[in-house]
Amino acid sequence: MFNTTEIIDKALSTLTANDVIFLGKGIPSLIPTRVLEHEPLIFVTESGLVGKWTISNEPTNTEDSNGNYVTLTNGSVVMGSSEIAEIITGRHIQKYITCPDKIGTCGSFVMKEHGLGFNESLTRFVDDIICVMHLLDDEGNSNFVQTLDDNRIKFTGTGTIITEIAVFKFSPQGLKVTELIPDLSLKDLQIKIGIEIDQDPDMIPMEIPKRCPLGVIDKIFKSGEEALNDVPDGAVVMIDGFAGPGGMAHHLLVSLRDQGAKNLTIISNTAGIARVVNFGTPPGKLVIDHSILIDNKQVKKAIASYPVSPSSSSPSSFELAYKAGEVELELVPQGTLAERLRAGGTGVESFYTPTGAGTLIAEGKDTKIINGKEYIRETGLKADFCVIRGHQADALGNVTYKGTSRNFNAVMAPSATITVVEVDEVVPTGTLDPESIVTSGMFVDRIVIRPKDFSPYE
Amino acid sequence: MTGNKLYTSCALAMRDIVNGCTIGISGNEGGGEPLGLICQLATMHLTNLRIIYNVPVIKQTIGSRMIHQMISDDKISELITPSYPPSEAFDVNTKMVKNTVVNFIDHSYLAEKLRIKGAGLGGIFYSSDSIGDKEYLGLNMDVALIKSDKTDTLGNTVYSGSNRNYSPIMAIAAHTTIAETNDLVEIGTLDPECIVTPGIFVNRIVLTSEKSRID
Numbered sequence: 283m284f285n286t287t288e289i290i291d292k293a294l295s296t297l298t299a300n301d302v303i304f305l306g307k308g309i310p311s312l313i314p315t316r317v318l319e320h321e322p323l324i325f326v327t328e329s330g331l332v333g334k335w336t337i338s339n340e341p342t343n344t345e346d347s348n349g350n351y352v353t354l355t356n357g358s359v360v361m362g363s364s365e366i367a368e369i370i371t372g373r374h375i376q377k378y379i380t381c382p383d384k385i386g387t388c389g390s391f392v393m394k395e396h397g398l399g400f401n402e403s404l405t406r407f408v409d410d411i412i413c414v415m416h417l418l419d420d421e422g423n424s425n426f427v428q429t430l431d432d433n434r435i436k437f438t439g440t441g442t443i444i445t446e447i448a449v450f451k452f453s454p455q456g457l458k459v460t461e462l463i464p465d466l467s468l469k470d471l472q473i474k475i476g477i478e479i480d481q482d483p484d485m486i487p488m489e490i491p492k493r494c495p496l497g498v499i500d501k502i503f504k505s506g507e508e509a510l511n512d513v514p515d516g517a518v519v520m521i522d523g524f525a526g527p528g529g530m531a532h533h534l535l536v537s538l539r540d541q542g543a544k545n546l547t548i549i550s551n552t553a554g555i556a557r558v559v560n561f562g563t564p565p566g567k568l569v570i571d572h573s574i575l576i577d578n579k580q581v582k583k584a585i586a587s588y589p590v591s592p593s594s595s596s597p598s599s600f601e602l603a604y605k606a607g608e609v610e611l612e613l614v615p616q617g618t619l620a621e622r623l624r625a626g627g628t629g630v631e632s633f634y635t636p637t638g639a640g641t642l643i644a645e646g647k648d649t650k651i652i653n654g655k656e657y658i659r660e661t662g663l664k665a666d667f668c669v670i671r672g673h674q675a676d677a678l679g680n681v682t683y684k685g686t687s688r689n690f691n692a693v694m695a696p697s698a699t700i701t702v703v704e705v706d707e708v709v710p711t712g713t714l715d716p717e718s719i720v721t722s723g724m725f726v727d728r729i730v731i732r733p734k735d736f737s738p739y740e
Numbered sequence: 741m742t743g744n745k746l747y748t749s750c751a752l753a754m755r756d757i758v759n760g761c762t763i764g765i766s767g768n769e770g771g772g773e774p775l776g777l778i779c780q781l782a783t784m785h786l787t788n789l790r791i792i793y794n795v796p797v798i799k800q801t802i803g804s805r806m807i808h809q810m811i812s813d814d815k816i817s818e819l820i821t822p823s824y825p826p827s828e829a830f831d832v833n834t835k836m837v838k839n840t841v842v843n844f845i846d847h848s849y850l851a852e853k854l855r856i857k858g859a860g861l862g863g864i865f866y867s868s869d870s871i872g873d874k875e876y877l878g879l880n881m882d883v884a885l886i887k888s889d890k891t892d893t894l895g896n897t898v899y900s901g902s903n904r905n906y907s908p909i910m911a912i913a914a915h916t917t918i919a920e921t922n923d924l925v926e927i928g929t930l931d932p933e934c935i936v937t938p939g940i941f942v943n944r945i946v947l948t949s950e951k952s953r954i955d
Binding site: 360403631 | 770824826846848849852859866889899906931936
């Protein structure tokens, strides 16, 4: 019979590098104690912790899901409830480790507390649920029951149940034993838990693998060229920035131009007007912006809120290409653009907004009257790649911005499959204040340091 | 607009709360509960309140005791919460405690409904396989009672550790946000890059009294 630490190690053996794991109350809250500081795992709790931590004997300002005082490990972040919700609904969690109160033979489970916690959304948006629990409760009653109490809220999902003597898999189709400790028969197990249960045809003896750390997080790339090497033709690419050169990943834009991927759809506030506006550009120079991609014939379509030059006498590259019929445009109001980006990263398929109702923007879109006001339905935006501009990053990918350079960066980062950040410097993990990190490392895949001698002007 | 946001007591900051109000209270398992404001609310002669509060399940807190007291005093008609602690008075069949209806909502959906309201959206749909086309609507909130670590006189606010929880999202969603802060600081003290809740979302500020800190 295995002990609680061994059950935890068994659960840890199912994790893979870079997993983001939501930890429930009870046994799961002990899991961070078995993980090394530099392992590429990110834990998330109901209380708002993101990263890793150790349980503290002294009162701190931070608690885990079980109400224990904790000390955050370097590189961890504190978030509010709505950001935790966004991580869940945006499907940024790979595994949910929980400790149910009772499991039914139907494959559903109930929790100890009345109510829901995060369980309804977790079981809906996380595909792999790992239950770590004891076979019997404190009174010696089985935690496995034929029929769940109808008065309690049931949760259904797919995953694994790890106990001290057996491992089960569960799904809406029911429960099956997949591993059993060698000196026990299925019959013994059935007597212990008091229910009839089937074994999986591939059932194996239960063993606890030796805890083997998953390596070290390394997201730092040597150059923009290396970080954007795999952008395919036809990719959707989010490009941060507001209007001028601030908050724009100039070095990555040059890398993307040199890499040469064609037929790109770019999602950005402008489609490149910094060059024609030229705020603060030295005389005789041109600032790098989206125009270098358009001039290089890499762009098929832009989704933007401000695609044209403020002056018709100095049209932008995109404007000229649009007039020549070489590019398509989807015009989006600025607030709607921010909201569509946020939707993409938070699992929102579409939303109703009053912005643009009754205008050309509403053409072809669902409309709805809510409390006498007209709303239109807009959809979330996702991308294959996102290039953003941070100020400082740590090796885990936690990012802070500088002044108004923040703009669309923070809302874009969670919405792309691969987010690449260009930063001024990489600082030692633990340097950035966990209260002030704007973009969590879970949303950042690749980090490139802007070369010291790089000029944003051509 | 220059209006002074500082109030010398919880009673003054909360005196215009009326019967039937929807009130959000921040907190998670005791962390980030505005104790002074909750205790004041429990003493007020109000009825038919709709309370949005994440009732602690692991430990009994002053907040949960006050909510139970208010339920006993028949002041709350509806409690909207992700979790409800085991209570002998809670009837799982009717979802009632005494005369209070308990409406359970998952944390994720509660947070999102508050954000829908705060962001001025009409409703949202999740990209989901199974539940599909269920629309989530905003949740109206008249007053938010939130707990701040540091607030400047403009209402700019930062939090401390896991005490952050529902405070920022409730501040955005509510018509009137009352922040109980541990530390009232001069304008300019807080780093503009690190302020979590901008002052535009905070209408009234009360300093935590030593008494409620000890409690």
